[in-house]
Amino acid sequence: MKGMVFTELLGFVEHTYGADAVDDLIEASDLPSGGAYTAVGTYDHKEMQSLVANLSAQSNTPPNELLDLFGQHLIGRFKASFPDFFKTAATLFDFLESIDSHIHVEVRKLYPDAELPEFRAERLGTGAMHLDYRSNRPFAALASGLILGAAQLYGETVLIERSAHEHDGEKFVRFSIQKTDAIA
Ligand code: HEM
Structure with a gap:
C-alpha cells in the first residue's frame, strides 16, 4: 500500500486524537517499517491493519468504524x-x-x-x-x-x-x- 495512505492515516489520528496518540500508536504497533512513512514509498498493507487494530484498542472504537471515518x-x-x-x-x-x-x-x-x-x-x-x-x-x-x-x-x-x-x-x-x- 502506498505511503500516502499511511501518512494520511497518521494525519487523521493526529487530527482526531492528538499528536500523543500518533506516538502511542506507532509504539504499540510493532511495524516492520518503524512507522517512518514517505508518501511515495510502498509498505505492506498488513501494517495498515495493525495500525487500525491498535488504534481500535486505544480509542475503544471498532476497526471498521475507524476505517470508515x-x-x-x-x-x-x-x-x-x-x-x-x-x-x-x-x-x-x-x-x-x-x-x-x-x-x-x-x-x-x-x-x-x-x-x-x-x-x-x-x-x-x-x-x-x-x-x-x-x-x-x-x-x-x-x-x-x-x-x-x-x-x-x-x-x-x-x-x-x-x-x-x-x-x-x-x-x-x-x-x-x-x-x-x-x-x-
Ligand atoms: C480522488 C479520488 C481518489 C484517489 C486520488 C484515490 C487514490 C488511491 C490510492 C493512491 C490508493 C492506494 C493504492 C496503494 O495502496 O497501493 C487507493 C486505494 C484504494 N482506493 Fe482509491 N482513490 C480515490 C477515490 C476512491 C474512492 C471514491 C473509493 C471508494 C469507492 C476508493 C477506494 C479505494 C480503496 C478501498 C483502496 C484500498 C486498496 C484496496 O482495497 O485494495 N478510492 N486509492
Missing part, C-alpha cells in the same frame, strides 16, 4: 490534492463511475506499484447505484467511508448498504447506494 477524512485530502477528478465528474454517481475507468487509472500512472481494488458501477434508475468492490485486501470499510465522504463533498445525501457476494468463485462486496432525496 478515515475514508471520510481521506476523500477530503484527495480533493485537495487531486481537484480535477472532482471537476470532471458532475455528480456523486458520475464520480463513483469514474474510479475504475479514470481515477485509479491515473493513480496507477503516478504510482506503477499501487495495489488498487476494482470497482464496477451499475446505475439502477436515477436515484440508486450498485458499486461492487473487488480486492484481495480487506478495505471495504475504507471504501464505504470514501463513498460517504464523496457524497458529502457533492452535497448529496445517500444511504449505503453493504453486502458480501460470491459469483463463479469470485468474492466481492456490493455497496447499494440510494440517494435519499430520491426515496418517495
Whole structure:
C-alpha cells in the first residue's frame, strides 16, 4: 500500500486524537517499517491493519468504524490534492463511475506499484447505484467511508448498504447506494 495512505492515516489520528496518540500508536504497533512513512514509498498493507487494530484498542472504537471515518477524512485530502477528478465528474454517481475507468487509472500512472481494488458501477434508475468492490485486501470499510465522504463533498445525501457476494468463485462486496432525496 502506498505511503500516502499511511501518512494520511497518521494525519487523521493526529487530527482526531492528538499528536500523543500518533506516538502511542506507532509504539504499540510493532511495524516492520518503524512507522517512518514517505508518501511515495510502498509498505505492506498488513501494517495498515495493525495500525487500525491498535488504534481500535486505544480509542475503544471498532476497526471498521475507524476505517470508515478515515475514508471520510481521506476523500477530503484527495480533493485537495487531486481537484480535477472532482471537476470532471458532475455528480456523486458520475464520480463513483469514474474510479475504475479514470481515477485509479491515473493513480496507477503516478504510482506503477499501487495495489488498487476494482470497482464496477451499475446505475439502477436515477436515484440508486450498485458499486461492487473487488480486492484481495480487506478495505471495504475504507471504501464505504470514501463513498460517504464523496457524497458529502457533492452535497448529496445517500444511504449505503453493504453486502458480501460470491459469483463463479469470485468474492466481492456490493455497496447499494440510494440517494435519499430520491426515496418517495
Ligand atoms: C480522488 C479520488 C481518489 C484517489 C486520488 C484515490 C487514490 C488511491 C490510492 C493512491 C490508493 C492506494 C493504492 C496503494 O495502496 O497501493 C487507493 C486505494 C484504494 N482506493 Fe482509491 N482513490 C480515490 C477515490 C476512491 C474512492 C471514491 C473509493 C471508494 C469507492 C476508493 C477506494 C479505494 C480503496 C478501498 C483502496 C484500498 C486498496 C484496496 O482495497 O485494495 N478510492 N486509492
